[in-house]
Amino acid sequence: MTSAAASAPDVVDEPGRRLSSDERRAQIIRAALTIFGARGYEGATTDEVARAAGVSQPYVVRLFGSKENLFLATIGFALDQLLSAFRVALAASDDGGERPVGKRIGEAYVDLIEVHGLHQTLAHAYLLGSNPAIGAAARQGFVRVWRFFRDEMGLDAEEARTFLAEGMLISTMIGLRIVDDYGSDPQITELFRACFPNKLPHVLEVLPRNEHRL
């Protein structure tokens, strides 16, 4: 609850009320993050997104023009969330510097699992380098994160690489849903403990388990 991620004021959706197109777009992007995260760009359907957002499928298409545009908007939102969470963590380290900066940023990254689908959607985007539009956006997004580490955090290239690597591992573990078999499969349990050395209880609490699949 202390993270910046949880502070976003979700759009209230009283049944019957009409939202402005911008409010609706924001709401749809939230839903899209979940769906794209679970099924990937091609695997997700605009209908699933629409259902999750509580609107009709044609309206999703009309508000964004195309599924591709929706995806681009979604990864844009994810990156904004990511970087602003990082900036909050960085600022917090600057004033009351009890904990090292790296720790704080790392925790902020893990905390972003509360924004459902964010890590998975970005990871999917990073794998679509072959797609002309999405690939270009993904590369630019990745570079934005790199620049944050180098310029705003002041890391050298080696340190920044290590940060990125740890981040990619965390995203992978989340996408794999390792948490589903935690406790039941001893191999998985060991793997999971090793990969989330400190944040274990928090991750277990926040990440949805078995049955509940989105």
Next chain:
Amino acid sequence: MTSAAASAPDVVDEPGRRLSSDERRAQIIRAALTIFGARGYEGATTDEVARAAGVSQPYVVRLFGSKENLFLATIGFALDQLLSAFRVALAASDDGGERPVGKRIGEAYVDLIEVHGLHQTLAHAYLLGSNPAIGAAARQGFVRVWRFFRDEMGLDAEEARTFLAEGMLISTMIGLRIVDDYGSDPQITELFRACFPNKLPHVLEVLPRNEHRL
């Protein structure tokens, strides 16, 4: 050319010759690796795979039963290739131990870009944790790699985590097609140099560039 990856005897496809179903399956899996790597599980079509393998689309489906089975077979193959390449590197370190084991394994991993689509396909699989069949297979596969690091290489949990993390970063960079903008975009150039500190020339040589998109 020194890697184990390049030593696989590709199936020769003289036009007119009929292959055994096992030979054909192997050939199709090779093609599937490329296609799944570039487009993902949902994004790839059995028709694309068939075309790349030089057979008809129905035949692909018949030889594997379903697209899902084809994907499972493909990631099984990818994991076998990965682990056998690791074992070769490990064995080579054991006898003539000039170079440290970690370096060798890392190089073997990067060298696997010669098996087109391997890294990307595995990365896609790792993101499909929500899919019942594929998710389970992906988790088991990931655990196999983990067990290699722990049991066969003898790493402790911390070291193994670092290895995995570096691997995930490399896979991400490949999936992003960072190479495409290497040289033209200065940001990308710096990022790329930092992430492939040693293997740079080799990677640049082996990874396909711009136009050539698979």
Next chain:
DNA sequence: GACTGTAGTAATCGTATGATTACAAAGTCA
């Protein structure tokens, strides 16, 4: 209270795609 713009849906269309069926050609072996 008609007029206009915006939010939203129902119905539908075209197409891509995984799968199935039916059939042809090649190989094997008595």
Next chain:
DNA sequence: TGACTTTGTAATCATACGATTACTACAGTC
């Protein structure tokens, strides 16, 4: 040679999905 198996394709099907069109309802304003 003839029966039988195995490799392989052409034609086709059913369906899912992104997109389009045509329409409705609500809100503000003059």
